[in-house]
Each structure stands twice: as structure tokens, then as C-alpha cells.
Amino acid sequence: MTHRTALGTALALALSIPAYAQAQDLLAFEYSGFENPDFHQPYIAEHGTSPEFVFFGDEDEAFQRLLAGFRSDVTQICAGSVPRWQGSGIIEPWDRAQIAAYDTLSSDLLGEDVRSGATELWWVPANFGSTAVAYNAEQVPAEDVASLSIFTNPAYAGRLSIPDNVDDAYALAYLATGVTNWADVTDEQFEAATAWLRSIHPNLLTYWVDPGEIQQLMASGQVLAAWVWNEVPVALAGEGFPVGFNRNTTEGSSVWLCGYVNMADGPGAEDLAYDYINAMHSEASAQPLLDNGFGTANTAALESLGAEQLEAAGLGSATVPLLAQLPISDEQRARQAEAFERIKAGF
Known part of the structure; x- marks a missing residue:
């Protein structure tokens, strides 16, 4: 998935990075639109506020900005980018035990090898x-x-x-x-x-x-x-x-599959990163995500919406x-x- 942002906007955000990083406990580096509070209401309920959001135009831009020194706590990327990010050293594995919905994340999105614990959890699927x-x-x-x-x-x-x-x-x-x-x-x-x-x-x-x-x-x-x-x-x-x-x-x-990587040396508290991921996986977030065209990676939350809604959103069963x-x-x-x-x- 690719989005674009004006160079001026990108520069303005880059210049403001230190203020963001110092002022907030959790900084999420995101695609525009994912700041929607309906997507993470359990986080707001627990902490009284949303995370701070900074947006990128596409994942190549996000990658280069992070390599250049920008620090975030969590970053949303799609599955195809994971090997490059992993090899760069800018991310670290997630702790499976702190992902509340881990046992009901779709194995089709997560991968059976990761599900079995054979490899480290470098990326957590959130939406598809x-x-x-x-x-x-x-x-x-x-x-x-x-x-x-x-x-x-x-x-x-x-x-x-x-x-x-x-x-x-x-x-x-x-x-x-x-x-x-x-x-x-x-x-x-x-x-x-x-x-x-x-x-x-x-x-x-x-x-x-x-x-x-x-x-x-x-x-x-x-x-x-x-x-x-x-x-x-x-x-x-x-x-x-x-x-x-x-x-x-x-x-x-x-x-297509998108989710979150855990940034190494993020400026915020590590436990807040898990709170954010768990909020995105929650049943409370499933309907708002679907209303905006995204299926949640949490199969239990997804199934609670019913087959008719999934079909209407273009996420129903396929025969091919x-x-x-x-x-x-x-x-x-x-x-x-x-x-x-x-x-x-x-x-």
C-alpha cells in the first residue's frame, strides 16, 4: 500500500521530531488515517489519550527517515517490507506473551512457523x-x-x-x-x-x-x-x-497484510507499545476497522462481525x-x- 505526502510536510514533520519524542509516552509512525480514535479506543480508555502520531507517505520514506535518526516506538508496515527492516537492525522482536490476541491471530497472516514459536516474532499483523x-x-x-x-x-x-x-x-x-x-x-x-x-x-x-x-x-x-x-x-x-x-x-x-514492528530503542515506554497493539486487535476496534475497509487480524474479533458484513466489505470467502x-x-x-x-x- 502506498500513500504520498508533500515534501514540505515531510520536512516539517522531520524538524518537529524532537518535540514529539520528548512530549509523548508513545509515538506511532503510521499511515495517515490510522490516527482514527475508534481504532484504539481501549488504549484511550486506559491512558486517557491517544498516542502521538507522525505520518509517512510510503514505507520507503519511513525506512529512510528511521535510518536517518527519527525514533518511533511502533511503526506500521506491510508484510513485504519486513525482511529489509529486520536486516537493518532498527526493529526488535515482539514478546508473544504480551500480545493479548496472539492465540487468535490468523495463522494465514502470521505464518505457521511463527505460530509454532520456531522463529522470533518480528512483525505482528493488525489488518488486511x-x-x-x-x-x-x-x-x-x-x-x-x-x-x-x-x-x-x-x-x-x-x-x-x-x-x-x-x-x-x-x-x-x-x-x-x-x-x-x-x-x-x-x-x-x-x-x-x-x-x-x-x-x-x-x-x-x-x-x-x-x-x-x-x-x-x-x-x-x-x-x-x-x-x-x-x-x-x-x-x-x-x-x-x-x-x-x-x-x-x-x-x-x-x-495484502499490514501490521506493526517494534522499534529498537524507541523513546517511549515499552508497555505502551503492547497496549496500543492490543487495542488495535480488540473486538471494539474490529467494526470501525471494517467500516473503513480493513479486516482485523484477530480472527475471533473478525468472526464476531458476521459473514454478511465481511462480504459487503469485500472480505468474504473466495472460491479461487x-x-x-x-x-x-x-x-x-x-x-x-x-x-x-x-x-x-x-x-
């Missing part, structure tokens, strides 16, 4: 969502979005969009070329996915940057079909737009393969990122 094809249900026949080949269909040239995000782009490309697990792709599979992404480049109107942008492009009729996060069709439906969302394309769809955007090696992510940048530049 699906990525699939959203489309204008009045102008695009359902049969045209039954397959990911919609993106290669010349009839929709210039009316399509995918995220400006290497993980989402390659999840789509691997699915389209027959790969449903990207944990250990071969050179041939990587080349096939890259060639597919290059082949659809001329068909795309744009690579969308944030949900608001693609919602506007679809609402205006400029984009008829797009590879999007599940929060997008939920928002469009709420505005009365005739949106369809097909998670069951023949080739499959994707699931799901590619989980779990951590991949630094080398694989780097070569995907390099290829993606070249494709976007027209090469």
Missing part, C-alpha cells in the same frame, strides 16, 4: 484487505471481468488502472501468469510476470496512487475497470456508484486461489521494484 478487479457494472459486462485478461483487452485500452505499488502490481502479474504463491518464484516466472506488466502498460490510463484518486477516476467514467483495494468499491457503493468487485476472477485475487502478499526476500523485491519503475517509464 483484498485486492481485486473493481468495475463499472453499468458499462462493463460481468463476463469481461471474469478473468484478469480484462487488462489485456484492447476494447478497454486507456480505461484501465492499477496501483502505483510494486507489491500490488506484481501480485496481479503473478496471478495473471499462473503463480499463486510468490514466496519462491523462478527466474522464468519473474520474467513472465514482468513481460505481462509491460504488455498492459499501453492499456492503462494511469497508475493510481491513493484510493481517493481511483475512486474519482471511476466515478467520473474515465476508468472502467481497475485493480484496487477492497475499500475502493465500498466507498464507491456508499456514493451510489454502480460498482462491481470481482474477487473470483479465474486466475485468483490477492490479499488467493495470493497472500507475505514477506519476500530483499533481492526479489528489489528486482521487482527496478523492473516496475522501468515499465512505468515506458521501457
Whole structure:
């Protein structure tokens, strides 16, 4: 997941870091929007206030700022970034015993090896969502979005969009070329996915940057079909737009996963970091998260919401393969990122 922030804003935040770090007991480095108090009401109830929040535009920016000396207590990142952060030495493992919902965290998101205690807990999943094809249900026949080949269909040239995000782009490309697990792709599979992404480049109107942008492009009729996060069709439906969302394309769809890392040498009290994570996992937070397009990683809290609500939010059951955007090696992510940048530049 990628968001953007103005350089001036980033500089202003950077300059204000010492004041933040000294004034607050817990500093959360977050995606914008996660300061929503409804997401961590148990923390507020216990401590009388929210943590202090500082926001980043994307995870590469967050990583560089932390390497440069910014200190936070917890940082939200998505699963694909974990190996690089772990290797950098800027994070430390979580203590399983202090994660209240640990036993009911989804093993699909956490990983069975971590669940068994075979490895240290470097990252705690907090929320997840699906990525699939959203489309204008009045102008695009359902049969045209039954397959990911919609993106290669010349009839929709210039009316399509995918995220400006290497993980989402390659999840789509691997699915389209027959790969449903990207944990250990071969050179041939990587080349096939890259060639597919290059082949659809001329068909795309744009690579969308944030949900608001693609919602506007679809609402205006400029984009008829797009590879999007599940929060997008939920928002469009709420505005009365005739949106369809097909998670069951023949080739499959994707699931993205985000959560928290425990920053080494954070300025705040360590126990507050656990209080924040436990608040995010609480049943009280599950409904507000879902209302904003996020599924909680706590299966017990998620199941309390009921299948109908999950389906309406684009998080219901799927009948096709799901590619989980779990951590991949630094080398694989780097070569995907390099290829993606070249494709976007027209090469």
C-alpha cells in the first residue's frame, strides 16, 4: 500500500521530531488515517489519550527517515517490507506473551512457523484487505471481468488502472501468469510476470496512487475497470456508484497484510507499545476497522462481525486461489521494484 505526502510536510514533520519524542509516552509512525480514535479506543480508555502520531507517505520514506535518526516506538508496515527492516537492525522482536490476541491471530497472516514459536516474532499483523478487479457494472459486462485478461483487452485500452505499488502490481502479474504463491518464484516466472506488466502498460490510463484518486477516476467514467483495494468499491457503493468487485476472477485475487514492528530503542515506554497493539486487535476496534475497509487480524474479533458484513466489505470467502502478499526476500523485491519503475517509464 502506498500513500504520498508533500515534501514540505515531510520536512516539517522531520524538524518537529524532537518535540514529539520528548512530549509523548508513545509515538506511532503510521499511515495517515490510522490516527482514527475508534481504532484504539481501549488504549484511550486506559491512558486517557491517544498516542502521538507522525505520518509517512510510503514505507520507503519511513525506512529512510528511521535510518536517518527519527525514533518511533511502533511503526506500521506491510508484510513485504519486513525482511529489509529486520536486516537493518532498527526493529526488535515482539514478546508473544504480551500480545493479548496472539492465540487468535490468523495463522494465514502470521505464518505457521511463527505460530509454532520456531522463529522470533518480528512483525505482528493488525489488518488486511483484498485486492481485486473493481468495475463499472453499468458499462462493463460481468463476463469481461471474469478473468484478469480484462487488462489485456484492447476494447478497454486507456480505461484501465492499477496501483502505483510494486507489491500490488506484481501480485496481479503473478496471478495473471499462473503463480499463486510468490514466496519462491523462478527466474522464468519473474520474467513472465514482468513481460505481462509491460504488455498492459499501453492499456492503462494511469497508475493510481491513493484510493481517493481511483475512486474519482471511476466515478467520473474515465476508468472502467481497475485493480484496487477492497475499500475502493465500498466507498464507491456508499456514493451510489454502480460498482462491481470481482474477487473470483479465474486466475485468483490477492490479499495484502499490514501490521506493526517494534522499534529498537524507541523513546517511549515499552508497555505502551503492547497496549496500543492490543487495542488495535480488540473486538471494539474490529467494526470501525471494517467500516473503513480493513479486516482485523484477530480472527475471533473478525468472526464476531458476521459473514454478511465481511462480504459487503469485500472480505468474504473466495472460491479461487488467493495470493497472500507475505514477506519476500530483499533481492526479489528489489528486482521487482527496478523492473516496475522501468515499465512505468515506458521501457
